[in-house]
Amino acid sequence: MPETTERVCVPRAVFVQYPFGRQLGLVGDYAGQRRICEDMAALLEEAQAPNAYRHLPYEWPEPPETTKWRPDMPPPIFAIRQAKEDGHNLLDDYKDEERAAYSDAER
Amino acid sequence: MPIERVDGFYFHPTSRERVLAQRHADPAKTPWTPLEKPLAECKVTLVSTAGIFTKGDESFDYERERREGTWGDPTHREIPRTAGQDDVAYSHLHVDTSFMAEDRNVSWPVDIFLVFEREGKIGALAETLYSIMGYIPNFNPLVKRTAPLMIEKMKAEGVDAAFLYPV
Secondary structure (H helix, E strand, O other): OHHHHHHHOOOEEEEEEOOOOOOOOOOOOHHHHHHHHHHHHHHHHHOOOOOEEEEEEEEOOOOHHHOOOOOOOOOHHHHHHHHOOOOOOHHHHOOOOHHHHOOHHHO | OOOOOOOOOOOOHHHHHHHHOOOOOOHHHOOOOOOOOOHHHOEEEEEEOEOEEEEOEOOOOHHHHHHOOOOOOOOEEEEEOOOOOOOEEEOOOOOOOHHHHHOHHHOOOHHHHHHHHHHOOOOEEOOEEEEEEOOOOOOHHHHHHHHHHHHHHHHHOOOOEEEEEOO
16 A cells, blocks of 8 residues: 555655555466565665565556455454544554554663 | 556546545655566565465454454465465455355466476475555554565575565
8 A cells, every 4th residue: 555655764765556356466467476576676676765666557457346365253442443433643652652662762 | 448547446436536545655755675686596485465365274364354344364384385386275255255266376386486497487486475465554563564574585595586476
């Protein structure tokens, strides 16, 4: 997702509009999977400065409405989110008790 | 019509508001390590966020995530390059990993990189590959503990570059 990746400022990234879990292509599509790996390799060799991002032109063959990427059983956060559709900010609930344990000061 | 700019919300539109509310890091502070030799001379490794672990190895801690849905296992697993398609489990709770179980190269292109090695496109694929489980709201231990452990191992194996495959 470029919207996330650019937010955390990774040095290099290649973006493709494929579904979660199949970012390189369909099952058995070796040529298509390889093409994206080659695009990644090319960026690694060619990028000269940080924030080097490339958007690939490839289109997924199925419409998003019928493309399966969610697991059959929703993840635990799904039920929590549904129960808090009142605008409650879930970030407030994120347990980051390790933050202090792994603070820069202790490194 | 070819895509000019990828829409990250194309398959998951309900995440738009949540993602766009996140703070933006400073692009001026993005780290940078130049590639200092041709890829054909580099040893490379792969990192997946698909919750991959070698069968017989310890699973990611999904019991705790089921108890505390806003927590995710921040540890990593090391996977030997010799592990085959069915020697590992693909275990992410948030993404359908059944496609990877059929053909790992949909998101974990070990076979493609083994071909790259044979063709001389890369110098070598490292002995050890890596996976984390990509749902980690509690990211501090990932950044402060797990990532340094992976980097230490990569350096010990002489790795020049890592290809990260978010699932």
